[in-house]
Amino acid sequence: MLILGLLAVAGLVAPLCGLLLQLDPGAFVHQLGRSEVVSALGLSLAVSTIAVLIALVLGLPLAYLLARVDLPGKGLLRGLVALPMVLPPVVGGLALLVTFGRRGIFGGILGGLGIELPFTTGGAIVAVTFVCAPFLILSLEAGLLAIDPRLEAAAATLGAGRLRVLRTITLPLLRPALASGIALAWARALGEFGATITFAGNLAGETRTMPLAIYTALQVDPPAAIALGILLLALALVALVLLRGRLAVTPLGAGAGEGR
Amino acid sequence: MSLQARLQARRGPSSLDLELRIAGGETLVLVGPNGSGKSTLVDALAGLLPITSGRVEIAGTLVEGEGVRLPPPERGVALMPQGLALFPHMSAVDNVAYGLRARGHGEAEARAKALEWLARLEIAEVAERSPSRLSGGQAQRVALARAVITEPSLLLLDEPLSALDVSSRRSARRLLHRTLRSLPGAKLVITHDARDLAALGDRVAVLEGGRIVREGSRAECLADPGTGYLLAMLCEQGLYSSGEQEPLS
Secondary structure, three states: OHHHHHHHHHHHHHHHHHHHHOOOHHHHHHHHHOHHHHHHHHHHHHHHHHHHHHHHHHHHHHHHHHHHOOOOOHHHHHHHHHHHHHOOHHHHHHHHHHHHOOOOOOHHHHHHOOOOOOOOHHHHHHHHHHHHHHHHHHHHHHHHHHOOHHHHHHHHHOOOOHHHHHHHHHHHHHHHHHHHHHHHHHHHHHOOOHHHHHHOOOOOOOOOOHHHHHHHHHHHOHHHHHHHHHHHHHHHHHHHHHHHHHHHHOOOHHHHHHHO | OOEEEEEEEEEOOEEEEEEEEEOOOOEEEEEOOOOOOHHHHHHHHHOOOOOOEEEEEEOOEEEEEOOEEOOHHHOOEEEEOOOOOOOOOOOHHHHHHHHHHHOOOOHHHHHHHHHHHHHHOOOHHHOOOOHHHOOHHHHHHHHHHHHHOOOOOEEEEEOOOOOOOHHHHHHHHHHHHHHHHOOOOEEEEEOOOHHHHHHHOOEEEEEEOOEEEEEEEHHHHHHOOOOHHHHHHHHHOOOOOOOOOOOOO
16 A cells, blocks of 8 residues: 555656756756747747636636535536546537637638637637636535535525625635636636647747747757746646635635634 | 415325414424325425415415415415525524514514524524534524514425434424414424424324324323324324223234
8 A cells, every 4th residue: 555655746747847847047047038938838828828718707606506506417517617627628629610610610700700710819828728728617616515504594584685695604614625726727717738839839928828939949949948938837837826725715714714 | 474285285195185274373293104295395384386176375465376376485484494494504693683684674673583583492603603613403493483473374395394303303393483473474384293293383283195184282182193104103102191091002
């Protein structure tokens, strides 16, 4: 048991250590200053943040429906929501392309409206949202299911209308799930590669996010790829640790931490 | 401030079909075996579960039936649910003030009134504590204060003392009795404990299989339980001994 556990840890950590061992601090700092890197990093942060915000705006109501409303075929709906999690991202990108691409099903309609998604930053945002939203939605649904319905019932009989119950009871109690969902979705968004390159292409400054920049650098300049990889690794770690630790514990404070 | 209800309702395996009257100021203690529909009834009266037919009138206002269905906040009810359901992310005083805030009272006024109620229930010192740091007896009083502060026309208490240990139960029961007596509305108390029935109830109703199988004043029901369930419940606490026979001994 112990040996297998240690083996698992070694398997997970060894590649990361390998990456770190390749790090040349001087080259790393030099890489950080390059305009391509700055552009890729800025694009990654912007795309992933916008994608998570979109996922939140659309995903919170959907999670509420899944958790609280008796819908026919809810199992199927939940399966569909989770599908992008298990779908190879490149297939997701392909699906987006044949749906929203210039010759796709809705491509004509979007084109008529003057919206062009494939091979634009907008397309990268769509691809990243498609891939990261399920993490947020399923996390929110689990969080909603974990809230004791009697709390909301008690609030309702005490005179609180639906909106007030949502604002004063449901959402505050949902904060830990919200925080971990955002952290997971954002980290996933930051690392998105397959769907983005398939749907949005690899255009420097427009759709070349960090993972795409790493892929590109690997063809011509492996040390640069390593430096970028470490940067992305650090970013993902920061996302997980900061968001999870902070948002989950602080706002609810003593009440939620000790309450259940 | 009375309740008049004649209703059918259904949730899962339990279905209700009954008529219930509680006068203003009166406390009705409702007892019955598990699965007899007690909590279903409470939820139906509170508006958390739609009735399938019948009508419910609270304080002279039709709240459900004949095409009307008022949502819980508009019924003048307050529910103290099983397990208390204190809001874990609010302090004790904010829990108590919740109903007043929800009904549009200002924060300062709501807080002052909440503190008043906590003092009345002899737990003023826990006002700023989070529910997770309250003892069972303190939590029970906070939940009671939270329910009664809105002066509901119908107060629903679902096993209000069940979470307490023996030592705090007796004093909690006395305090609950005093509090209930001071309220002008109709009060419905669900319990499995014959001592609650004997201490709190003006009247008693026994629910079995979704129907009321026995109803009467406390004195009547103590003298003549009329159903096996109530008889067993009373005997368990030594509250019933007939001259003619020694029941269940």
